Amino acid sequence: MSTSKQAPKGKQAEAARPEDERLxxxxxxxxxxxxxxxxxxxxxxxxxxxxxxxxxxxxxxxxxxxxxxxxxxxxxxxxxxxxxxxxxxxxxxxxxxxxxxxxxxxxxxxxxxxxxxxxxxxxxxxxxxxxxxxxxxxxxxxxxxxxxxxxxxxxxxxxxxxxxxxxxxxxxxxxxxxxxxxxxxxxxxxxxxxxxxxxxxxxxxxxxxxxxxxxxxxxxxxxxxxxxxxxxxxxxxxxxxxxxxxxxxxxxxxxxxxxxxxxxxxxxxxxxxxxxxxxxxxxxxxxxxxxxxxxxxxxxxxxxxxxxxxxxxxxxxxxxxxxxxxxxxxxxxxxxxxxxxxxxxxxxxxxxxxxxxxxxxxxxxxxxxxxxxxxxxxxxxxxxxxxxxxxxxxxxxxxxxxxxxxxxxxxxxxxxxxxxxxxxxxxxxxxxxxxxxxxHIGVRSKDRTERSVFVAGTGRVIRRDELERLINHEALLAEGDTVKDGKIVDCNGEEVPVVSEQQHEKVVEAIKSGEAQTQDDVRRVIKETED
Structure with a gap:
C-alpha cells in the first residue's frame, strides 16, 4: 500500500479507515x-x-x-x-x-x-x-x-x-x-x-x-x-x-x-x-x-x-x-x-x-x-x-x-x-x-402524474380506460388540451399517447426517475414496453 507524502512510513498502513491516518x-x-x-x-x-x-x-x-x-x-x-x-x-x-x-x-x-x-x-x-x-x-x-x-x-x-x-x-x-x-x-x-x-x-x-x-x-x-x-x-x-x-x-x-x-x-x-x-x-x-x-x-x-x-x-x-x-x-x-x-x-x-x-x-x-x-x-x-x-x-x-x-x-x-x-x-x-x-400521506405512484396547474410539465400519457371519460367530459382535460378526431391533443399540438395500465406504470416510473422528460422520451418508453 502506498503511503501519503505527509505521513511517516507505516502510519497509513496501520489505519483501518482513511480518516484514521495520522500525520x-x-x-x-x-x-x-x-x-x-x-x-x-x-x-x-x-x-x-x-x-x-x-x-x-x-x-x-x-x-x-x-x-x-x-x-x-x-x-x-x-x-x-x-x-x-x-x-x-x-x-x-x-x-x-x-x-x-x-x-x-x-x-x-x-x-x-x-x-x-x-x-x-x-x-x-x-x-x-x-x-x-x-x-x-x-x-x-x-x-x-x-x-x-x-x-x-x-x-x-x-x-x-x-x-x-x-x-x-x-x-x-x-x-x-x-x-x-x-x-x-x-x-x-x-x-x-x-x-x-x-x-x-x-x-x-x-x-x-x-x-x-x-x-x-x-x-x-x-x-x-x-x-x-x-x-x-x-x-x-x-x-x-x-x-x-x-x-x-x-x-x-x-x-x-x-x-x-x-x-x-x-x-x-x-x-x-x-x-x-x-x-x-x-x-x-x-x-x-x-x-x-x-x-x-x-x-x-x-x-x-x-x-x-x-x-x-x-x-x-x-x-x-x-x-x-x-x-x-x-x-x-x-x-x-x-x-x-x-x-x-x-x-x-x-x-x-x-x-x-x-x-x-x-x-x-x-x-x-x-x-x-x-x-x-x-x-x-x-x-x-x-x-x-x-x-x-x-x-x-x-x-x-x-x-x-x-x-x-x-x-x-x-x-x-x-x-x-x-x-x-x-x-x-x-x-x-x-x-x-x-x-407521503395517501400518495400512490400513479397519483404523481395527475395534472395540476402547479405541476411542472413533462411527457404525458393517458390510459385507455380514461380516454372515453376525458372525451365525454372535456372539463376534466388538462389546461390547454383539446379533442380532435377522437384524440387528445395537448397545448403544444402534440397527440397525447394512449397506453395500457402496464405501459402507464412504466411511463410513471421513467418520469419519476428522470429518464422521461419530454414527449419523445415517453414515446421511447412506450415502444420499449411494446418490444
Missing amino acids: PVGTSFAYGLQHVLTMYGGIIAVPLIIGKAAGLDGAGVSVLIASCLFVGGLATILQSFGVPFFGSQLPLVQGVSFAGVATMTSILAGGEGLPEVFGAVLVASAIGLIVAPGFALIVKFFPPVVTGTVITTIGLSLMPVAAGWAMGGNAEAPDYGSGRNILIAVGTLAIVLILSRIPVAAISRLSILLAIVVGTVVCLIFGWADFSQVLDRGVFAFPEPFAFGMPTFSAAAIISMFIVIIVTFAETTADIIAVGEIVKTKVDSKRISNGLRADMLSSAVSPIFNSFTQSAFAQNVGLVAITGVKSRFVVTAGGVILVVLGLLPVMGGVVAAIPSPVLGGAGIVLFGTVAASGIRTLSKVEYEGNLNMILVAVSLAFGIIPVVQPDFYNSFPSWVGIILHSGISSATLMAVLLNLVFN
Whole structure:
C-alpha cells in the first residue's frame, strides 16, 4: 500500500479507515489552522448577531465570541476524535449553527434576554440528545426539497442583519445609514469579490476574512474604528459559566428551538454522509447516531459556557474535498486551536471592535452563500410530475413573511409569535407539512402524474380506460388540451399517447426517475414496453 507524502512510513498502513491516518503533529496543526480560518467568519458571525440583538456592549459581545470559539473547539474534538456513543469520528468541524439565529433573535424580541435563549437551547438540546438515535426513522421526511428550502430561508432571513450592519449597526447612532457607512460596506464587499478572483487558493478561500482585515485597517487609519477596549478583559480568561445570568425557561421558546434542533439533525446528517463519500469510508446509521449525539451533547452543554446550538460546518466539508486531507486528527488539531482562541478574550475583543459596516459588506457574501447553498440543494430536487414547486414556493413565502413584515403575527398569542416570528421555524413547519401531504400521506405512484396547474410539465400519457371519460367530459382535460378526431391533443399540438395500465406504470416510473422528460422520451418508453 502506498503511503501519503505527509505521513511517516507505516502510519497509513496501520489505519483501518482513511480518516484514521495520522500525520505528523506539525502538519496536522497546519492543516487544522486552515480549517479554523475557513470557518472563522461563520463561527464569529452568530455571536455578533445575537450579541448586538441582545443590546450587549463590546465587552459582552467579546464574551460571547470567546465562548463560542471555546465550545466550538470542544465540540469539534468530540465529533472528530470521538468517545463511545458520541462522535462520528469523521473530519467534521463543529461550531455555532446559523439555523438558530432567526429563532434566537425572535426570543430576544420577546424581552426576556439571553437567559431565555440559553434556557431554550439547553432544554431543546437535551430533548434532542434523547431522540437523536431515532432521527433515522424520520429522516425520509427531510428530503432535499425540505432541507434546501430551509437553508435558503436561513440565508435570506439573515440579509436584514447584513443590511443593518452595513448602515452602521446601531439604529440610534446619528450616522446610521450614512453614505460613509454604506461606502465602507460596499468597499469591503468589493475587496471580497476581488480577492475571490485571485488564482491563489490560500487567498481566494480566505477572501472574507482578509477583506474584513483590510476594511478594518482602512477604518483604523481614518479614525472610524475604536480598539481602546480590546484589552479590558485581559489576554487570558476561562469562559465564566452563566456569565449573563442563570437560564430561564419558556415553553414556546423551547418548542421553537426544538424545531431548530430538528433542522440541525438534517444538516448534520447530510454533512456526515457527504464527508463519508468524500473520504470514501463507510457511514451507517450507528455512525450517524453517534454524530448526532455529539451535536446534542455539545449543544446542551454550550449554554453553561454562554454559547448556542452546535452543528457541522458545511464549508469545511468542502475543504476536505478540495485539499484531499482526510485525517480526522487534523480536524481534532483544529478543535484544539479553537479552544485556545476561546481562552484568549483579546481575540473576541478584536472581533467585537470591527466596525459594523465592514461586517455588513462581508455579511452580504457570507449570508448570501448560505442562501446559495440552499438553492444548490433545491437544484437537485425533481419538479416534474409532482407538487414540489408549490411546496417550495409556499414554504419560502412563509419563511420570508416574518422578515419583510415583522408585525405579521402581533395579533396572535405570544407563544405563536415566538414560534412563527422565526422565518426558519415557519419555513420548516410548512415544508415538512406540505411534504407529508404532497409526497407521503395517501400518495400512490400513479397519483404523481395527475395534472395540476402547479405541476411542472413533462411527457404525458393517458390510459385507455380514461380516454372515453376525458372525451365525454372535456372539463376534466388538462389546461390547454383539446379533442380532435377522437384524440387528445395537448397545448403544444402534440397527440397525447394512449397506453395500457402496464405501459402507464412504466411511463410513471421513467418520469419519476428522470429518464422521461419530454414527449419523445415517453414515446421511447412506450415502444420499449411494446418490444
